[in-house]
Amino acid sequence: MAGDVWVPAPAGPLALPHDEVHVWRASLRPPPSVLARLEATLSADERARAARFRFDEHRIAFVAGRGVQRGILSRYTGLPPAALAYREGSHGKPELDGASAGAGIRFNVSNSGDFALYALTLRREIGVDLELIKPMPDGIDIAQRFFSAPENEVFAGLGDDVRDLAFFRCWTRKEAYIKAVGEGLSMPLDRFDVAFAPGEPARILRTRGNPAEAERWTMLSLDPGSGYVGALAVEGGDWRPVLFDWDAAG
Template identity: 75%
Template sequence: MAFDAWAPPPAGPLALNADEVHVWRASLRPPPHVLARLEMHLSADERARAARFRFAEHRTAFIAGRGAQREILARYTGLPPHAHVYAETSHGKQSLAGAAAEQGIRYNVSNSGDLVLVAVSRGRELGVDLEKLKPMPDGIDIARRFFSAPENEIFAALDEAVRDLAFFNCWTRKEAYIKAVGEGLSMPLDRFDVAFAPGEDARLLRTRGDEAEAARWSMAALDPGEGYVGAIVVEGDGWRPVLYDFGSV
């Protein structure tokens, strides 16, 4: 099952209960008036980074993604979008710093194609990943390099008609997990197994080196829209996803 009920958000500040994880879907190609609004939220450093992009489409995507992230987080922190300050771990995982850090808000972001996902929780570490579907003629070769032995055995046995979808199911679920853990690319993708066959519920099946680690996390598949797949991994269980469409703001 992939969660796909993206709804308009309510007006004003949003409460974030401990048993909820909110996931926002936003376009990286917003209309000009929206892009102008989002650009106003950026820090001086973000503006400088945007200006360094050679191609306009990449500059637009960066502004739209960072601006939407700031507007979304403001719904939970109560701070103006431009006031958010970020910290970053040695492996590149971002978190809120300053006054917002004391509120226990956790977030994670992923973008691909024309979309970005922003996942937000309170007091739970999390990771989200998004990928645009495309043909993968070399999927088996890439899987052999990065997937675990049990995953490769399942992947190779799949019908060719569903293999591309299965590849991205596996990839997003594995990426969401390493982002939740916060180790980034320093964690080998073959150190753990996920369920990924089409129609199979997303699950973290096992982790090597620490067998109890898998029980610390729960996973869900996301359907961000036609031509995309997504996944989210959240610390603990007993939570439910709430999906919002930023384009409805």
């Protein structure tokens, strides 16, 4: 994979043009001083949820993930991180609520391993997925359960040296799409096909039931860093990605 260029965000408030999609990469293992600052911005409900985690590593990842999310969204809404409110949209997809709801910002989040991705658009649906690449000795069996027949045909024809990466390319692209359309686990993964063979650009090849649906979305492969793979699905095609690094932005 060609490496993506993740750059520090400009200081201060940020605008989100209609023709841009902003994606932030953040570590979920910040220093204790940063973690304390992030935790101070969480709601009472979020702090209560964090306290229920049995293991520190899971609590830290939750606090960092929610705190960074609030910090990022505050830069676009103009509200303090602690003042942001959320609501659940269809199928539980989170949305901004209250004073920030009218801004038209859509966002989606994914985390895996030590990192998280935050994707934001203006008035267009979006889904993002991030996965830590790991050996998949049962990859063919899982693919047969969840991938479509055309995807399984491609997957079975790949060599062992590229099969693990191909599995996660396919998985992240499918997850990004179902998160974008907002149907979550209610949408069977074999209802649509994505391109994922080595060297093949990310895209939705076809959707069953509504063939025109595939043309509604644009898909992008993301390279979040060594050992990870990501994907982005965005409504429409007249946009360009802008990649920010939360650590560098502070």
